[in-house]
Each structure stands twice: as C-alpha cells, then as structure tokens.
Amino acid sequence: MSETALAGQKSPTARSIFSALQLDTRFLGMIGAFIVLCLVFNVFTDGRFLTPRNIFNLTIQTVSVAIMATGMVFVIVTRHIDLSVGSVLATIAAVMAVVQTDFLPDILGLGHPATWILAILAGIVVGVLIGAFQGWTIGYLSIPAFIVTLGGLLVWRNVAWFITSGQTIGPLDDTFTMIGGIGGTMGETGSWIFGILAVAAALWLQVASRRRKASHGFPVKPAWAEITMAVISTCAILGFVWVLNAYDIPKARLQRIFEASGETLPEGLTMGYGIPYSVVLLIVVAIVMTMVARRTRLGRYIFATGGNPDAAELSGINTRLLTVKVFAIMGGLAALAAAVAAARLGFSTNDIGTLDELRVIAAAVIGGTALAGGVGTIYGAILGALIMQSLQSGMAMVGVDAPLQNIVVGTVLVLAVLVDIIYRKRTGD
Amino acid sequence: MATPLVELKDMCIAFGGVQAVDHVSVDLFPGEVVGLLGHNGAGKSTLIKMLSGAYKADAGEIRIDGKEVHIHSPRDARAHNIETIYQTLALADNLDAASNLFLGRELTSPLGFVDDDAMEAETRKIMGRLNSNFSKFHAPVKALSGGQRQSVAIARAVYFNAKILIMDEPTAALGVHETQMVADLIQELKKQGLGIFLISHDIHDVFQLCDRIAVMKNGQLVGTARTSDVTDDDVLGMIILGKCPPGAVPGPGAFVEDVPAG
Numbered sequence: 001m002s003e004t005a006l007a008g009q010k011s012p013t014a015r016s017i018f019s020a021l022q023l024d025t026r027f028l029g030m031i032g033a034f035i036v037l038c039l040v041f042n043v044f045t046d047g048r049f050l051t052p053r054n055i056f057n058l059t060i061q062t063v064s065v066a067i068m069a070t071g072m073v074f075v076i077v078t079r080h081i082d083l084s085v086g087s088v089l090a091t092i093a094a095v096m097a098v099v100q101t102d103f104l105p106d107i108l109g110l111g112h113p114a115t116w117i118l119a120i121l122a123g124i125v126v127g128v129l130i131g132a133f134q135g136w137t138i139g140y141l142s143i144p145a146f147i148v149t150l151g152g153l154l155v156w157r158n159v160a161w162f163i164t165s166g167q168t169i170g171p172l173d174d175t176f177t178m179i180g181g182i183g184g185t186m187g188e189t190g191s192w193i194f195g196i197l198a199v200a201a202a203l204w205l206q207v208a209s210r211r212r213k214a215s216h217g218f219p220v221k222p223a224w225a226e227i228t229m230a231v232i233s234t235c236a237i238l239g240f241v242w243v244l245n246a247y248d249i250p251k252a253r254l255q256r257i258f259e260a261s262g263e264t265l266p267e268g269l270t271m272g273y274g275i276p277y278s279v280v281l282l283i284v285v286a287i288v289m290t291m292v293a294r295r296t297r298l299g300r301y302i303f304a305t306g307g308n309p310d311a312a313e314l315s316g317i318n319t320r321l322l323t324v325k326v327f328a329i330m331g332g333l334a335a336l337a338a339a340v341a342a343a344r345l346g347f348s349t350n351d352i353g354t355l356d357e358l359r360v361i362a363a364a365v366i367g368g369t370a371l372a373g374g375v376g377t378i379y380g381a382i383l384g385a386l387i388m389q390s391l392q393s394g395m396a397m398v399g400v401d402a403p404l405q406n407i408v409v410g411t412v413l414v415l416a417v418l419v420d421i422i423y424r425k426r427t428g429d
Numbered sequence: 430m431a432t433p434l435v436e437l438k439d440m441c442i443a444f445g446g447v448q449a450v451d452h453v454s455v456d457l458f459p460g461e462v463v464g465l466l467g468h469n470g471a472g473k474s475t476l477i478k479m480l481s482g483a484y485k486a487d488a489g490e491i492r493i494d495g496k497e498v499h500i501h502s503p504r505d506a507r508a509h510n511i512e513t514i515y516q517t518l519a520l521a522d523n524l525d526a527a528s529n530l531f532l533g534r535e536l537t538s539p540l541g542f543v544d545d546d547a548m549e550a551e552t553r554k555i556m557g558r559l560n561s562n563f564s565k566f567h568a569p570v571k572a573l574s575g576g577q578r579q580s581v582a583i584a585r586a587v588y589f590n591a592k593i594l595i596m597d598e599p600t601a602a603l604g605v606h607e608t609q610m611v612a613d614l615i616q617e618l619k620k621q622g623l624g625i626f627l628i629s630h631d632i633h634d635v636f637q638l639c640d641r642i643a644v645m646k647n648g649q650l651v652g653t654a655r656t657s658d659v660t661d662d663d664v665l666g667m668i669i670l671g672k673c674p675p676g677a678v679p680g681p682g683a684f685v686e687d688v689p690a691g
Contacts, residue, residue, distance in 0.1 A: 216550045295542040297535050304532055307523035314483055314519045315533035316504035374523035
C-alpha cells in the first residue's frame with residue numbers, strides 16, 4: 001500500500017501540487033464541505049447566511065464548544081473520552097458566578113476592576129482540579145474514562161445545582177461579560193492592528209521554518225508553494241477581520257454608548273464591531289494547544305500513547321500521570337469555555353452547557369480525531385465545531401423544524417465519520 | 430576472570446500463582462552474545478523484561494559491572510545503558526521515525542520545545558549507517574515495511590550508546606537480506622564491546638551469532654553452554670527434554686536421569 005502511495009506522488013497531478021504545498025488534503029476536504037454548506041444555506045436563506053452579522057454571530061456561538069473541542073482532541077487521542085464536559089462547565093460557571101456576585105463584592109466591593117479575572121482564575125482552578133481528579137481515577141484506579149465521565153455527567157450537573165440552589169445567578173460583572181462575545185469587541189482599528197500583527201506572525205513563522213529546514217540541509221518547499229501559502233494565509237486573516245469589521249454596531253446601541261460617556265452621536269457615524277475578545281481567546285487557546293501538541297514533550301507523549309500505549313510505557317513515559325494531565329487540561333479549557341458561555345448569557349443558569357459534551361465530541365470527531373487514538377488536530381476540531389454550529393444555526397434560519405434539526409445533526413455526525421473511514425482506507429493513512 | 434557486564438542472580442517472578450521465572454541466574458560479558466533459548470512460555474522474554482524494566486522482579490539481584498542495581502522502570506534500565514529491541518518493536522505507529530527513535534528522550538531547543546529538525550538530522554545520520562535505503566523520514570512508521578520498522582527499532586537501541594543490548598526475536602519478521610543486515614550489525618556491536626542478550630527460536634541463527642547459550646524450560650534454567658562445546662542436537666535436547674549434555678553447565682531446571690533411589 002505504501003509503495004503505491006509513493007508512486008502516486010511522482011505523477012504530475014493535482015496531488016503533487018498539494019504535496020508540494022504540504023497541505024493536509026483531509027483538512028482541505030473539510031474546508032470544501034464547509035464552504036458548500038455555507039453556500040447552500042446562503043441560497044436557502046436568500047443571502048442572509050453569509051452576511052457580516054450572521055458570520056459574527058456564528059463565530060461567537062462557536063467559541064465555547066471550540067475551546068473545549070481542542071482539549072477533547074487530547075482526550076480522544078489518548079484513547080479516552082470525556083462525557084462530563086457540559087456538566088463540568090455548569091459547575092464552573094456556577095462557581096464563577098457565585099464568586100463574582102457573592103464573595104468578591106463582600107471583600108472587594110461591587111464592580112471592583114479585578115473581579116472578572118479573579119472569578120475566571122477561581123473557575124480555572126476548580127476546572128483543573130475536577131479534571132485532574134477524574135484523570136486520576138482513570139489513570140491510577142484504572143476505571144474506564146467512559147464510566148468515570150458518565151458518572152461525572154450526573155455528578156457535576158447537580159453539583160452546579162447545589163452551588164446555586166437551582167437559581168439563576170446574575171447579572172454578572174460588567175467586565176466579565178465582555179468575554180462573552182457581542183459585549184466585548186476590539187473595534188475596527190484594534191481589529192486591523194490585530195490582523196496585521198497576525199499576518200506578520202504567520203509570515204515570520206513561515207520564513208523561520210524554511211530557514212531552519214535549510215540550515216539542516218532538508219528539502220524545502222518550492223518558492224512558488226511558499227508564496228502561495230503566504231498569500232492564502234494573509235488573505236484569510238485580513239478577510240476575516242474585514243468581515244467582522246463590516247458588521248456595524250446598531251445605531252441605537254451606538255447612541256447609548258455615546259450617551260454613557262456624556263457625548264452625542266455625530267451624524268452619519270458608523271462603527272463596526274470588529275473581533276470579539278472571545279474569538280481572540282479561542283485563537284490564543286488554539287495556538288497554545290497546537291504548540292503543546294507539536295512542540296512539547298507532553299504533546300509528543302500524548303500522541304505516542306494514543307498510537308501505542310505499550311510502546312509509550314516501554315519508552316519510559318508515565319502514561320498514568322499523562323492521563324491526569326490530559327484531563328486536567330480538559331478541565332482548564334472547560335473553565336475558559338464556561339467563562340465565555342456564562343458571559344455570553346450574562347447569567348449562570350442551571351442548564352448551561354447541556355449537551356455540550358456531545359457537541360464537543362462531535363466537533364473533535366468531525367475534525368478528524370480518530371476514536372481509535374493517536375490521530376487528531378487542533379485546527380480540525382475548531383473547524384469541526386464551526387461546521388456543527390453552522391449546520392445548527394443555518395437550519396434554524398432556514399426554518400427547519402426543531403426535531404428535524406437534531407435528526408440532521410446526528411446523521412451528519414455519523415456520515416462524517418463514515419466519509420473519514422473511507423478516506424483513510426483509500427489513502428492508507 | 431573479568432567482572433561480568435551483567436549478572437542476573439536467582440531472578441524470580443510469578444503472575445497470579447504461576448512461577449514464570451524461577452531462580453534463574455545468567456551472566457553476560459562485554460563483547461559477548463548470549464542466546465536465550467526455550468519453548469514459547471519458557472520464561473525467556475519474562476526474564477529479560479525484568480532487566481529492561483518492563484516487569485519488576487519478585488526476588489533476585491541484578492548486578493551491572495559488579496555493582497547491584499535496582500531496576501523498577503524502563504527509565505531505570507535506560508539510565509544503566511540497557512536498551513531493548515522488543516519482539517513487537519514497541520513503536521508508536523502514528524509517529525515518524527525520528528519521533529520514535531527519540532521517544533522518551535526528545536532533543537529540545539533552549540526554550541524547552543521539542544526540536545524536530547535536530548532529531549530528524551540525527552535520525553538521517555544513524556539510518557544512513559544502518560540502512561542506507563531508508564528514505565521515508567516523514568511518514569508514520571506504520572507506512573514502513575517490516576525491515577524498515579525493524580531498523581528504526583534497532584537505531585533507537587544503538588543510538589544512545591547502549592552497553593547492554595537485549596534483542597527479542599530480532600529477525601523473526603525479516604527477509605533474508607534484512608536478517609543478514611541484523612547479523613552484521615550484531616558482529617559490529619560485539620566488536621565495540623557491547624554485551625548482547627539474544628532471544629531466538631532459530632537454532633541456525635543462534636549458532637551463527639552467539640558465543641554462549643542459556644536454555645530455559647518451565648521458568649527454570651536448564652543449563653548454559655558455549656556454542657563451541659555443544660551440537661545442534663544437544664541444544665534441541667536441552668530445549669525439548671531439559672537434558673543437559675556433557676559440554677554444558679547444568680542449572681536448577683536440568684532433567685536428571687539417574688535419580689538415586691530413595
């Protein structure tokens with residue numbers, strides 16, 4: 001099989017162009033599917049799907065699930081599963097809500113500028129502890145992850161209930177709610193600066209990688225391939241910024257903002273939202289998680305353990321402790337997701353994050369994470385989350401009946417895995 | 430007599446009431462190849478896994494260069510320059526050759542990040558020596574042929590300046606050409622003064638490669654012998670019947686024919 005794969009790369013075909021660009025063809029397929037999906041919805045909604053407003057909403061709706069999906073990649077790569085993330089998210093959201101509405105106002109006073117960060121830190125500590133505890137029972141007590149987290153699904157949902165006595169807690173701190181999406185954006189200028197910095201970073205990474213390869217005398221991509229990649233990444237980043245900037249803040253809201261600062265709204269002034277802080281958070285999480293996966297020992301051990309647990313152990317890797325670390329990371333990310341989800345609502349409710357475990361697992365799996373372990377990418381999981389969210393809100397916009405929406409989402413999940421299996425068989429990956 | 434490189438004394442391990450290895454003692458000198466023989470289930474692999482740190486011995490003593498050492502994990506074994514090539518090769522199939530070669534001992538940049546380029550450069554160097562046909566440095570090892578996978582496993586064992594090498598059925602999955610490659614490598618490593626434990630079922634291999642043999646049966650040592658002092662049939666007799674020929678030193682597991690009455 002490997003022989004034919006090699007021979008195939010030698011013929012000058014579309015495949016050889018892709019191999020020169022060193023792009024992940026599976027990922028390209030996903031992007032293609034995503035684009036088709038968007039175009040179809042756009043036709044059926046008479047052009048309402050691909051408006052700056054809807055794209056903005058899609059991105060902020062995706063963030064919470066996407067953040068957790070990056071952690072779920074590590075969990076699934078090590079051949080585990082985490083069914084408890086939605087419930088853990090609820091517990092953490094409850095903790096963060098109580099901390100910022102009950103505890104901190106008593107100590108610091110209401111509306112103290114440090115409230116938001118202390119609340120988030122408290123949530124992260126709780127999330128990491130819950131994750132590490134579940135990881136410990138899986139790694140050291142050898143209880144299957146499926147069982148531990150199935151138990152966790154019930155336990156943490158109701159721990160959240162206990163903490164809040166079943167009440168909705170709010171309103172949350174004003175600064176805290178800025179992490180939720182529409183309430184906190186960078187504005188047009190800030191977004192352009194962010195976009196330009198991102199382009200500079202992407203180009204610098206490309207140049208640095210090429211130099212490093214050349215210094216070892218390894219084969220490098222042809223120049224045209226490098227330039228194509230640079231153009232694509234630049235256009236993608238700046239295009240994204242442009243779209244989010246194009247969504248104008250509604251006039252009434254703008255007026256309120258100006259009145260709040262004691263000024264009057266100048267005639268004819270419009271302002272775009274720009275990039276939401278929650279999306280910046282997701283980008284940071286994605287970069288950090290990708291670095292962990294590719295450039296750290298921890299990441300290497302996660303993938304090695306997923307590929308062959310026995311070999312990992314014989315290589316001196318402490319796979320039990322690794323399990324604890326993986327679930328602790330998942331817990332920490334659930335805390336960040338909880339902050340985004342609660343901030344977006346402005347409240348912490350009992351049913352926050354319900355069914356998120358399924359969305360998160362589906363996002364990771366649609367994004368190419370193999371349940372057999374050892375395979376998965378962070379960017380794939382994020383795209384998976386975006387596809388899931390687009391499907392859901394697209395159908396809602398078209399006016400598909402609620403039961404039918406879930407039937408479609410479930411079917412798509414199964415079909416996506418089927419396509420993936422066929423693809424892997426064909427390519428021998 | 431010189432100090433042995435490795436002495437395993439009275440090694441014992443039991444799994445759920447089955448005495449898998451029962452008071453076995455063997456030693457290994459620098460520049461020597463000792464073949465471990467026996468039926469499937471005789472306890473060869475189990476014995477060797479106590480030396481490589483995969484299992485913890487219930488009783489017994491491991492001495493390296495005359496000094497007693499305690500090996501509780503594969504990491505301990507590696508710290509004593511003991512490297513193992515497992516029968517299953519113990520490769521992470523989803524990772525490439527360089528990642529497997531350095532698994533658990535990654536090279537890192539000053540910032541603490543894994544330095545893939547440096548590892549690939551080192552891998553290219555050692556593979557150039559071991560198997561110059563090897564070219565798939567970016568493919569996951571599951572895309573490699575049996576011989577290529579084997580050379581990755583061997584490269585991993587010899588790269589880190591092993592003093593003691595354990596090879597569990599190193600040629601079982603290989604073709605004629607690749608078997609010869611392993612044989613040549615063993616000769617070269619011998620010259621460098623490594624001690625090698627070779628587990629094999631192939632009597633021909635054993636006589637070609639080993640200086641001494643140790644035969645196990647039902648977890649016990651039947652005996653040890655220099656390959657020059659015994660014949661193929663003698664060795665088969667040791668493996669199958671547990672009968673020790675005149676040229677061999679009998680162990681606790683040797684079958685004694687003349688049982689004195691009473």
